[in-house]
Amino acid sequence: MPRGDCSGNEGRKPCCRRRGGGGGALVEPAALAALLYAGGYGYDLRRTILEMSDGEVDADVGGLYRTLRRMEEEGSVVSRWCEEGAGPRRREYELTKQGIELAEQWIDALRSRERLDGLLASMLENGLAHLGETGSDGPHDDTGAAPEQKG
Numbered sequence: 001m002p003r004g005d006c007s008g009n010e011g012r013k014p015c016c017r018r019r020g021g022g023g024g025a026l027v028e029p030a031a032l033a034a035l036l037y038a039g040g041y042g043y044d045l046r047r048t049i050l051e052m053s054d055g056e057v058d059a060d061v062g063g064l065y066r067t068l069r070r071m072e073e074e075g076s077v078v079s080r081w082c083e084e085g086a087g088p089r090r091r092e093y094e095l096t097k098q099g100i101e102l103a104e105q106w107i108d109a110l111r112s113r114e115r116l117d118g119l120l121a122s123m124l125e126n127g128l129a130h131l132g133e134t135g136s137d138g139p140h141d142d143t144g145a146a147p148e149q150k151g
Contacts, residue, residue, distance in 0.1 A: 027059045027067045029106040039094030078103050
């Protein structure tokens with residue numbers, strides 16, 4: 001199936017995921033990026049994400065674990081319980097071949113989003129410049145009427 005074609009595979013590709021705004025939408029690609037370097041425990045992955053992004057992306061630990069569980073259910077990661085001498089057992093995660101393919105899909109989706117974000121930012125900048133050049137009377141209220149001039 002071509003990368004951009006989501007038919008028959010709803011909810012598995014980044015372009016098909018329906019999530020709210022905020023940092024939560026960044027958890028999956030951030031987790032994939034961390035796992036591409038090495039498997040690890042949830043808290044280790046969070047630390048890796050912070051380091052790799054110079055602190056710009058801080059995945060909520062609860063959200064990270066929920067994402068890892070969902071990715072495991074979908075076959076993108078596998079996990080195993082590990083016991084280290086002291087402390088509780090911890091679950092270690094690593095990518096599968098399907099997880100690597102998902103990372104490639106995320107690259108395409110994020111690069112496309114990056115282009116669209118740039119285009120929209122340019123459209124807004126050009127619109128504001130146009131507004132300034134035309135000497136428009138500025139914003140209008142909800143009725144479409146221009147605000148009253150004070151003076």
